[in-house]
Amino acid sequence: MWYQYQMLFLVTLATCLIPLASAEEAAVDAVPVFEESIHALVEVYCTDCHNPDDLKGDLDLERFETTGMVIDSLAVWQRIAKRIEANEMPPKKGSQPSPEERTQILEWIASL
Numbered sequence: 133m134w135y136q137y138q139m140l141f142l143v144t145l146a147t148c149l150i151p152l153a154s155a156e157e158a159a160v161d162a163v164p165v166f167e168e169s170i171h172a173l174v175e176v177y178c179t180d181c182h183n184p185d186d187l188k189g190d191l192d193l194e195r196f197e198t199t200g201m202v203i204d205s206l207a208v209w210q211r212i213a214k215r216i217e218a219n220e221m222p223p224k225k226g227s228q229p230s231p232e233e234r235t236q237i238l239e240w241i242a243s244l
């Protein structure tokens with residue numbers, strides 16, 4: 133009898149956990165990868181003004197090539213997230229990322 137309860141418990145537990153696990157996997161998959169997509173967005177929208185020769189705001193964004201380099205300068209990327217969130221960067225006069233692209237960058241920074 134006890135054994136049957138135990139089995140029932142395990143089966144119930146397993147059926148509860150399986151959907152949780154796959155939902156989590158999907159969420160992880162949705163986070164963009166710096167090298168695959170974010171780097172390109174930064175090149176399109178930011179590095180015209182933030183490069184070693186044109187250090188607007190004393191900020192070079194061209195030097196970031198990998199996720200590891202970004203994580204080493206997380207404080208800078210927190211400031212970047214704030215300026216993107218406030219729609220301050222890139223400045224209004226330049227070409228603007230789409231709302232989806234902004235969300236993509238912000239979600240990626242938040243995932244670090």
Ligand code: HEC
Pocket residue numbers: 174177178179180181182188189190191208211212215216221222223226
């Ligand atoms: C048209 C030129 C231009 C573009 C394009 C541009 N910026 Fe800026 N950025 C500036 C200027 C000028 C400043 C300094 C004045 C200020 O802080 O508003 C600045 C300052 C900043 C700062 C503050 C400096 C710091 O270290 O905290 C951040 C962060 C920033 N930019 C991020 C970005 C990001 C991210 C992008 C792309 C999504 C971007 N900028 C695109 C001109 C630009």
